[in-house]
Structure formats: structure tokens, C-alpha cells
Amino acid sequence: METLPLAKFRQQVEQHPERVWLRQPRAGQLLNLRWQDVDEQARRLAAALQAMGCAPGDRVAIWGKNCAEWFISDLAIMMAGLVSVPLYPAQSATGLRYVLEHSKTKVLIIGRLDDLPDLNSAVPEQVIRIAMPLCDLPSQHDWATLQAKYAALPLAQLHQQSAEELATIVYTSGTTGNPKGVMHSPRTMAFAAAQAVAHMQINEDDRFFSYLPLSHVAERFMVEMASLFSGAPVSFAESLETFADDLRDVQPTVFFSVPRLWTRFQQGVLEKMPAAKLDKLLKLPLINRLVARKIRQALGLNAARIMITGAAPISRSLLTWYARLGLHLNEGYGMSENMAYGCFNLPGQIRHGTVGKAMPNNEVRISETGEILFRSRALMQGYYLEPEKTAETLIDGWLHTGDKGELDSDGYLTITGRVKDIFKTSKGKYVAPAPIEGLLAASELIEQVCLLGSGMDQPVALLELAPATGELAQAEIEQRLSEHLGHVNRQLLAHERVRFAYVVSQPWTIDNGCMTPTLKIRRNHLESLFAESLAALKPEQPVLWQAQHTQKIGEPA
Template identity: 30%
Template sequence: MRDLALAPPAASPLTGGLADSVFETAARTPALPVLARRADAAAPVWEEVTAAEFRDEVVGLAKGLVASGIAPGHRVAVMARTRYEWTVLGYALWTVGAEVVPVCPTSSREQVEWILRDAGCVAAAVEDEQGVMTVGSVCTSLPGLRHVWQLDAGALEELVRRGRSVPLAAVDSMRRIVLPDSTAVIAYTSGTSGRALGCVLSHRGLAAPCDTLLAGWGHTAAPPGEQGRVLAFLPFSHVYGLMIQGLCVRGGLLLGHEPDMSEAALSSALRSFRPTYLYAVPSVLEKIYKNFLRTAQAAGRGALFERAADTAREFAAAAERQRLGRGPGPGFELRLQHALYERTVYRGLRAALGGRVRRATSGGSPLSRDLSLFYEGIGVYVHDGYGLTETSGGVTMQPLGREKSGTVGKPLPGTRVRLAEDGEILVRGPSVFQGYAGDEAATRAVLRDGWLATGDLGRLDDEGYLTITGRKKDVIITSGGKSVAPAALEQRLRMHPLIHQAVVVGDNRPCVGALITLDPEFLAHWRAALSLQGDEPVRRAREENALREEVGRAVAAANSAVSRSESIRVFRILPEPFGVADGLLTPSMKLRRDEIVRHCAAEIDAMYEARSGARRPRTPDEQALWDDPDDVFR
């Protein structure tokens, strides 16, 4: 095994619960703006909420919870999108020692029933009438559920009114008995393969990565002398979103909320809130890149954008070599080209993100090196970090001044990372969870002598940087015995503007294959740009051929990065994307591979059966990059 350990924690140890930071900040800097909210989603103006006002809202709601019988150790589900009320309610629950059970609002009836029953929730806060109906439909199987509060129906205001007679001393006494190792959150895993498990996360565990990141990287959240501004749009129903919330509240950063992750809503929120630091997942960063490209093409500047993007990546790669001591940095001609595109392209791209973002963090899954270099080249360095639900979020981060794209950086101070003989990543540190709620067998299976077996595969280079190569359970073994980790191939496929989702398959098959879905918005743009002539049947046939060739080039490009035995030889374009409603994605938008393989069994069989059937001539690009002639465009 290779073991990596860095310096001891730089942050002060936690002495109480997560809610204490709300009261400490209000006492220290009562006028500091800590939250921002809008009257409605279309409002361009954000109303700032001071630390003192936030504390008073938390206290008022905590009193209402006490009046409603919520006591220390009670578990309360919060089933809502990322919104202002989520933060206030969460900290009110922690103030009275209750345990928060986040539930994704798009969860199915069966998923909601399982989580509320498994966690033993005594109350549930839902966002809207749909949430009330979902929880109401399973109430008969949940005898311990006493309250269902609807946020959009004024439930929090009613709780505040109910708690007016509760003395402040009652709330203070409950907050002061919360210990660092008390349970703060029961966070359910995404359930990509089987029943979701409830991860028991302590106040200490959730605070540890936040405090370490703030101590070592907090000064990068904004220019010197300015308060950092973070727009939270990732779901608080998952640990990454909770970590972003914790970083802001514990670090005194201004936190805005955007519940709608649609392109239009997110773009509007970024422009009006103007964050100084961006937290995202690779799929969001991929989507932003594709939107940049589509917008440029629609304006007749597609070729200019692609040249500027290539220059950005070249410039960033040269800068990386310089900071790692491996080269002189960008040459004169490259600096000149970069300066030209800074004036004509990059400045406008940053304006689409609000104009003030200079650094960002990506998490949830690995970020491709090409995409990381692109963002760095346009002036927004993206730290790719690593963490999981069982580690309360962060495990690694890029060391400042020694960032290396394509890796997830090095372990946070106080956290140790070790690789098992088979490449599995093992983690030990203060943020590791306390176990799975009510499932000792599952806990014993992943916690061994204080080390968490993550189920992720990775490698450590000579300088200690960690690269994620995939999940153990996702590894494909072909009928010829070749082991293939699908993540890298899928990541490269998704970089093509037309490709929305990609699932690599091939277990017990003669070669690797892929199921591909298309990005509806870019597909419409691509079709409009074709300008094909002829009647409807002729145009449709030509369009289909052009689409097959374009996707074929994307597959060929992905294959160029792997060996012949790992390359995709067959693929199929599916008519509809995978979704949460059909059970093929988790609520956190992760692929449920086993379900996809079952759901698409007929398509997969047909794809491989056609492998020895009719073939079409390949384009020169495909001929140069493909190792095997058995490609299928069906």
C-alpha cells in the first residue's frame, strides 16, 4: 500500500455544534452581511441579511421547533431545493440538537418512504404542495411522523408565531449541550446500486473540512479586503451542497441561493449576484462550456471561439509546467495571442459568470484535464477536489501555487489517503462518518481500523497528487478478460457538444460499447446549422448520416486516449436521455448503471449483434483513430 499523510490540521478544533458559528459571528460582527435573498426568482436585486438578523431568525424558528416538541436527537427531514429557508431551518434544527435528514425533492415516493422510515423521522419540511402529496401518500407507513411543514405555505412563519412564548434560555440551553461528536446529519447515499444507506455525520465531521479549507484556502474566495460571495445552486440534499453552506456560514462569506438549475435561471442569478467564487460539478462546467460554444457559433464566431479555447488550454498548460518547475512558461507569441483573446473573448466569458469569479471548485466527480485547462486559460482557475458522503465532503484539494490539472490534488491537512493493493482509495481523518444508520454490517464492510474503504479507484503520482480513475463496482470485464474503467471514456465523450450522457458497457461482451444520449439544445442548434437541401425524406437521411459521423468522430477522439483493448468499438445513440423519473439516474443525477443495463438490454443486444452486420465507410478522422473496423452506427 502507498500511504500519504500531510501536515496536522491548521484549524482550531470544534468545541460545540454547527449552530454555534451563527451566534459567534453575530456577536463578533453583527452588521456583516451573511445571507442574500430575492423577493422572487426574477428579481435582479438581492436583499442582504446581516449576521444579527440571521441569528434572530434562527432563534425564532428554534423556539417554534421546541414548541412543536422537537427535541435533541429527533430526526427531521428537509425535502426542498436550495433556498434561503433551507439554511435557516437547518441551523434552527442544529440549534435545538435535532438531526437533519436531507431528502432530494425529486425523489420518488418509494425513496421518500424508505428514507423517512429508515431514519425514523418525526417531522418533514417540504417545499410545495407536490412534496406534501408525496409525503402524505406514505404517512400510513410512518407512525412516528408527527408534522409535515410546507415552506411555500408559510409553515416557518407559523412555527415562529407558535414559539413566541418559549424563553430564549430554553433554546440556549439546548444549543450548549450539543457536542462535536453529536449527530448533525443523516445523509443518504445516492443509491446508484441498491438501497440508499444513511451516513451518520457528526458536527465535528461536517465542520472539519470546512474549517481546514477556510484556514488554508479561504483567502482565495475574494480579492484582498473584499468579502467573498458564493452562489449556492447545488442541492443541499447532498453533502457537497451542505459543505458549501457550511463554508459560507463558518467563514463569513455572503451566501446566495438559486433553487433553479436551468440554464436561464442560473445564468440570470450569476449575473445579478456576481459571485467571487464558484462551486460546481463537472456537468455544470461542461454545460457552461457548451453554452459558450453554442452562443459563439450562433453569432458566427464559432471558429474564433475554438481558436481562443485552444489558446487558453495551451497557455494554461504552459503556466502549469512553469509553476511545477518543468518549463519556462508561456512563450512570447503565446502570451501575445492570449492577451488578444483576453480582450476579445475571455473577458466576455467571465462576464457570463458574473464578471468577478477568478477561482472555483469542482466536485462530485472528476473534472477532465482539458476542461480544467480551458477555465484556467480564460482566467478562472478550477480546483478539482475529491470527497464523498461518507467523508462529510472534502478529502483533497489542490495546493496553492502547485495546482495540477487532471488530478484532485493532495489530502487536506489532517487527512490521510492510502491506496490498497487493488488501487482502492482508503481515507482516514476527522471528517470520516460514524457509520451507516441502523446497518452495522454495512458499516463494518467499509470501516476497517479507522480507515474508510471508499470504493473509488485511484493512483498517486510521485509528488503525492491523487487521480481518480473510477469506481470498483463500475469496472467492466470483457469476455476476453480485459478490465476497463469507464469513467475516463465517458468523460471524454461528454466533452463533445452534441453528447449529453454516455454509458460505457461491455461486461462479458467481446469488446467495449457505449450508449449515448444527445444534448437537446445543442442538437437543435446543430440541425439548424446544417442547412440541408432536398425534400423531407432526403434531408432526414442526410441529417442522420451527418449525425452518425459527428458522434463517430467523438467516439474516435475518446478512443485515442486509451489502448486498443479499452477502446469503444460499438455504440448506439438513444432517442431519449436517462432521467430520474425512469429510475436511470439518482436524485443527484448520477448514472444507475445496473438499471440502465437492464432497461437498455434490447438495445445493447442489438448493438453487439449488428457488430458483424452491415458496415458503412469510415471518415478519414475515424480511420486514423479507430483500431477496429467493427463500429456500429445504429
């Protein structure tokens, strides 16, 4: 049986009280929190929560960007026997209110946020608010005052976790409809973390850097829980402005990012060194090693031995680009529903184009309809207050992911698309958009791509251009995109070939509804904006620009 999170935390405190676990830069200074410091602060906050009337099983939400206090809050909630509800920092006021009301949250702990919403519309009046350091929103309680008040009255008797109790409700960002509340227990969290730490050989000498939203199960599992179970220290960024410097200072050995940010890191390199020049230098003996090391150091990844990419597909060309720099990205795959404990490309065993093999003590198989299924001790308890959706997703002990995939003879899994994303053209042919989007995304000109085609003669590609294209003439962009589109189409079956590319005028963001808080494209939303008008176009040229048409993003198609 697994050692549960609170018991593991107590082990770390007892065995390594003076060892630093959390490193928080603040106002130009580095705050080093030892295991015993975290224990003291968490016990004080747990006592405060109980004094506010929180009883075992009550919900406490955490809303803010990653910081040491986020970890401490999560531990305090466990210590008091409460249930955590992590919220995305970029959550809309409407989405925030839905989650707080649906989960019946009693207390909201608020941290630093980039955009300050109207609390009156976002937070129900009865919800008690606690402000972390650097929180600019009005709250009834603040961190420093509570820490001082309960310094002499910390929680003495910690809640005794049971394996199957409800520990957290993680609301999926959802590409359609309201988010679903994924229920996880201490056992699922412990199982996933302990297995991953052993499988990846992570230990107390490693270093984590936490910056992706802790409200996403992957960051919580792969950074918070993995550091708890390995004893490895975690560092945070002070702000978006200091992010690059903070990352370089830390030089993490384990680093987790998503494809869109891996693309941004690449663009940052290419803005300083054009692709043609870099390619030439990387072909020169001896020089190539010096150049690659300099770039790794500038990125802050020279010491990284495990570089995880997940949450969305990543192109082979981007994986190859990083590999030439000596940065071998480890693509993985999991879901909120299995604590992100799915498949992984281990260092030294990477197979590009796949998401790796099943993690230990985790079964994966492909159903008769081509759907990916998982079975392990990391599976959720179900969706909060939604038994029908739970029954549709958990069947006979197997998690039905909604993703389509293929397993090769060595057990490597390739994701071929979403079951619901596959569309049928007017010719009656079915098209899986994900593989085609992956081929199109290989161009350094393209930031994001979404393939549409339901009911159309041929698919059409919506393109958001990369920021670096701002320095190029439109004619050059059109020529290069046309050549790339021709190259992609030559690899496709006749009914899959992209009729034309449509370059959008505005970036897809969380605010305009085109992206989820986890930076996944809301395909249905883009279809509602563009599909009808694009189907009516019969262009002769392969590239069209939205700026030359009347429709603007955010307006009905």
C-alpha cells in the same frame, strides 16, 4: 479542538450582528438577513419544534430547494438538540418515504419544489409538516405563522453541542439499492469546514452562491459550513428562470458546480458563439482578453477565484476550454462518508487529470488492491442502522472508498474508476470504464456517456447527445462521432477499444431512473436496459441510433 458549528454561529452573531449573511431574492426584491436576523428566526423555529414534542435526538427532515430558510432550519434543528435529515428536492415519492421511515423522522420542513408529489404516498401520516415560504404542499404549520407565534417566545437556552453526538443523517443517493444513511457529528462538520476555509483562504470578503442541493454533503460542507466558519455571505437563486441573472448579480468569488452543469454553461456560450469563431478570437492578441472577460462576465464568474468541480469526473478538454477563458477549475474529490473532505487542486497548483492533493490533516493511500483509502477527523460515525456495511467501509480507522486510484510522486491523486465498475469481457480481459468514458466525453457533441461490456467481445458506448446537436444533420453527427471514436480507440489497448457507439433517443434523467439525484449515472440500470440487446448487434458502422431500433429506454432489454 475545533469550534463546533453552534458555537461558531454564536461567535458570528456576537461579533457581527449587523453584517448580512444570507441574501434571498424573492418576488423581485432582495431579502438581506443579518447574522442576528438568522439567530432570531432560528430560535423561534427551534422553540416551535420543541413545542411540537421534539426531544433531543429526534429527527427533523428538510425537503426543498436552496434558500435562506434551509440554512435557518438547519441551525434551528441544532439549537434544539435534534438531528437533521436533508432530502433531495427531486426525491421520488418511494425514496422519500423510505428515508422518512428508515430515519424515524418526526417533523418534515418543506420548501419550494419543482415537482409536487402525492404527499399521501410519500409522507407517513404521523410526520408533522411545516411549510417554508413558497411551499405549495399542504402542511399543518407554515413559516410565517410560527415565526409570529414564537417571536416573543424564542428558544432562550441553546443546546450545548458535544463533538461526538449525532448531528445529521445524510442519505447517499446510491447508484444501486436503497440509500445508506451516513451519520455525521458536529466534530466532523466543524473539522472539514475549518480546515477547508483555512486551506483555501476563504474569508468574510468572499461571496458564495448556493444552488446545488444542500442535501448533498458537498454543498452543505463547501457552502453552508464554509460560509458559517468564514463569515462570507451566501446568495441564492430565486428560481430556475432567474438563475443566470441572479448569478451575474452576485458575481461569486467561490463557486461550486458539477461536470454536467459546467458542460451546460459551455454549451450556452457556444450556442451564442460557434466554437470555430471563439477559437479564432481567443488566438488573437489583445482581442482574446476582451472576449474572455466578456464571457466570464456573462457567466457571472468574472470575480470567481475558486471554481470547484466535483461529484463526477470531468474531461481534460472541458478543463482546458475554461482555462482559455481565464477560468481555472479546481477539481476535487470527496465522499459523503468523509464530509467531502478529501483531495483538492488548489488555485495555482492545478494538475489536470487529477483531483489534487490530500487536504490538510487528511491521509490518503492506495491499498494493495488499488483502492483509495482516507483517514481523517472528518470520517463518518457509520451508516445508520447498518453495522455490517459500516464494518465493510470503515476498517482500522480507514475509509474504504470503493474507488480505484493512483498517487503520483507529488501526492496528486488520479481516480481510475470504481472497484465494482470494472468489467470483464468475453475474452477474459478487464476494462475500467471511467478513463475511456473521459476520453469519449471530450467531444462537444456528447452530453453523457456510459461504457458497457461485461461478457461482450468488445466494449460498447452508450451516448446521450448534447442539446446543441439538435441543429446538426444526422449525417454530420455520425461522421464527427465516427472520427472521434477512431481517435479515442487509437489511444486504447486492443481489448479496451469501443466496438461501436449507440446514441440513445431520450435523455437520462432522475425521473426515468437513469440518474441519481446528484446527477450520477446509474450504470446498473442502463446495463439492465441495454446490455443484452447491444451484445447481440453486429454492426458494420461505428455509430448506431436507438431511434432506428425497436428498444426504447425504460423498456426491458
